[in-house]
Amino acid sequence: MAKVFKVLSACGSGIATSSHVATSIRQGMADRGVNVEVRTCGVNEMSGLIDNVKPTIIVSTTSLESVRNVGDIKVMSGVPLLTGIGKNQFFDEMEEYLKSIS
Numbered sequence: 001m002a003k004v005f006k007v008l009s010a011c012g013s014g015i016a017t018s019s020h021v022a023t024s025i026r027q028g029m030a031d032r033g034v035n036v037e038v039r040t041c042g043v044n045e046m047s048g049l050i051d052n053v054k055p056t057i058i059v060s061t062t063s064l065e066s067v068r069n070v071g072d073i074k075v076m077s078g079v080p081l082l083t084g085i086g087k088n089q090f091f092d093e094m095e096e097y098l099k100s101i102s
């Protein structure tokens with residue numbers, strides 16, 4: 001069975017923007033044959049979710065300065081998935097990183 005990578009998609013409130021980004025990640029990684037499980041959240045929920053979910057990558061459209069325990073988890077900006085500018089490069093980077101740690 002192929003490895004499933006856990007991704008947190010974060011925005012300010014954890015509703016619309018993080019959901020849009022999560023949908024894009026699911027589709028983009030599926031198109032590349034990479035299995036991901038994406039959970040949406042608001043930045044105010046992240047500290048608890050990091051401890052419980054133990055994500056491989058955090059994709060955020062907002063600042064994570066208030067999150068205490070990001071540690072060495074890879075953080076990527078989700079803005080390319082909102083604007084479409086740099087979207088392919090985003091997916092290239094995510095795919096390369098996930099394959100490098102599998």
